[in-house]
Amino acid sequence: MPYRIPIGPYHPALEEPYKLNIQSKGEIVEDVSVEVGFVHRAIELLAQRRNYVQDLVLVERVCGICSNIHTLTFSMAAEQIASIRVPDRARYIRTIMAELERLHSHLLWAGVGSEDIGFQTMFMEIYALREKVMDVLEIISGNRVNYSMNCIGGVNRDITDPDTVLAAVREIRAGIEKTIIPIFTANRTILARTRGVGVLSREDAVAYGVVGPIARASGLAIDVRQDFSYAAYEELGFKIVTQDTCDVMARVVVRALEMLESCRLIEKALLELPGGPLRPSELVTVIPAGEAVARVEAPRGEVVYYLKSDGSDTPVRVKIRTPSDLNIPSVRAMARGQALGDMAIIQASVDPCCSCTDR
Amino acid sequence: MINGIAQGLTAYFVWPGLLVSALLGWLFLWLSRKLVARMQRRFGPPFYQPFFDFVKLLGKRSLVPAGMSPLLYYGLPLAAVISITLVLAVLPLPGGVRASFTGDLILVLYLMEMPAFCDVLAGFASRSIYGQVGASREAALILGYSLPFIASVSALAIQAGSFRLEDVLAQPFSAVHVLAGLAFVLAVPARLKSNPFSIPNAEQEIVAGPHVEYNGPALALFELAHALEFVAVASLFALLFVPRLPSAGLTLLAYLGAALLLVVLTSLLAAATARLQIHRAFRFYWTWGALAAAACVVVAVIF
């Protein structure tokens, strides 16, 4: 029996509104088309009407999950135009925040993924651990979601108590090593739902131009942290994680190992935290005329900001290219020939972020 | 005659029928939710939760979905509740009054499938694509779990040489009971649509499955039927596979213990697993279920 099943834009499997039009024969998916744009808030337009200080607040709200990355990339672009050198301590703190954000984002993804395969206990276990990451973020920034840590030229707040943060991160690392990874790699119902499911071949990955953990799970060793190092990744010795089984399981493993790498980076950064100032002594409000492109590895992949200034306090052009923009269409390649019941986890394995995509 | 009718009504509406079973069913549902919550390190719902859920749904204004006849919309959940209560009324639980007749075990088996069939019909009638996919999944699941379920009950009937419940219960406890009991337990999670077989009502895949268009009082009736089904499965299990004890009180306690054990086991399983896909669930029941079914029937025939 041929079905035409719409998933979304409002559907319990989707964290955010977008639409998957599924064409299926019985329980086998024949084709999928994706529709986005339900969350379009015209942020780029608004950013061109507001000044740089206001823009930092605005771009933080491009996405609530990777809020820090957006202010970081925006600041980096502005710093590039104005030739501002970011103090060492600020670079380390930026790295720590970016990796903490990756931890919470990957844990969030693992939780949502567990929910999508109907494993509620795993969702609860992961979210309990994620609360510890949220605690660390709150200790450092005072906020749980929109941290407002970055400013042009540095960071707004210092890590005053590295030891507390270090202890908490070690606890989180133990949680990932002792509960999350063993369950994901040993529970038979999880294996049945992830192994060999939603395969995105290396060729398809290149053709769709996917980035981030999805590309790395399809055997492509691309990561901005390695290829165009920023913040303090060079000093900390970032190690890339790749897998080549190309299925949902590979995406799980890549993200799990990335979380461990994040923990290692945070621990090392905290131990080697250099002294010195956090930001330029005066608030940067005007950026000289010029243009710049900044690239950063967000939890979902590469974020690109293009910024053009005419020397005033308001940017002429802000262009945001987010990773989900590239990743979401690849659902089509993953879904063909798969079971209908797997669509939830397949689309979730991409970790689609619609507020990023739509902006 | 009048006495008989009164007894019948009591059996249907009070014990072991509607009233007591509904309370027991809500207690089981709560216990299951609470156990799962505790295993997830959550506090979980208070014990009156399923009752309040039911009353709240009763008090909601109902919207009959467009294109669905109100007769079907209300009739299906009502049929589910009526038939599952009938199962409870004819089960010879201690303290209950009932009339036994030839082939009553077959009646029990048929009536127990009624809520699931009503679900399937409700899904197909709902004109929602999610409801239809849910319904076809449930239909496939029924085909799966019925194999060990019917075989386990039939094995006891074969051993007794009769489908009268009284005759089946009169048999001494034997190896057939153990094997058939295992086959029965195998079928329970899918019967109760709990994890890893919560496939027809998979929220993240097809919203709420067959019940997607249902709301208010009609949904309340489906929820009630589910609670009663819980009790019916547990009672049938206790009745068939727990040896009778000298006094009625003790037997009742043993039955309650067996029922609680069943609740705990299904909750543990539900908390420790992800949802399977329908074809895997089907394959599971047609290999392991079939094996268990064959084993208990063969043993019943030989002995």
Add this chain to the structure above:
Amino acid sequence: MGIFSSILKRSRRRSPWVYVLNAGSCNGCDIEIGAVLSPRYDLEQIGALRQGSPKHADILLITGPLTLRSAEAVRSIYAQIPEPKAVVAVGSCPATGNVFAGSPTVEGGVLNAVPVDVFVPGCPPRPQAILAGVQEAARLLAEGKTGRKQEAPHD
């Protein structure tokens, strides 16, 4: 009759099933609603369940500033929830449009689309505040004080 209506009142207070609707939010409020389900805050302890179908829900949790493309869906989903129902606006966006106010693709606040019973302000609000908002909406449901029309803010 009196007994049933008082039990019904208690039930409405004790069994608020929620449906979460993203009306163009940045996800911040949505992930905090996710956290409310988690063991530390445990939404189920007040009897609430997250439902996948609006037809099963009592309380609509709305996040986001109401983008043009979501406005129609918000109205339709609100209409699908059977009476009595309550609406909780989670975050600053559904109240005022927050940082997105003035955008041509955003209506700026959900009051244009549906009557809101409880506002939970914050960008995003803490999980405790969301939990309290659901409780408050359940209390309003029990007292039958939901659905009052409010005037949309205007400049």
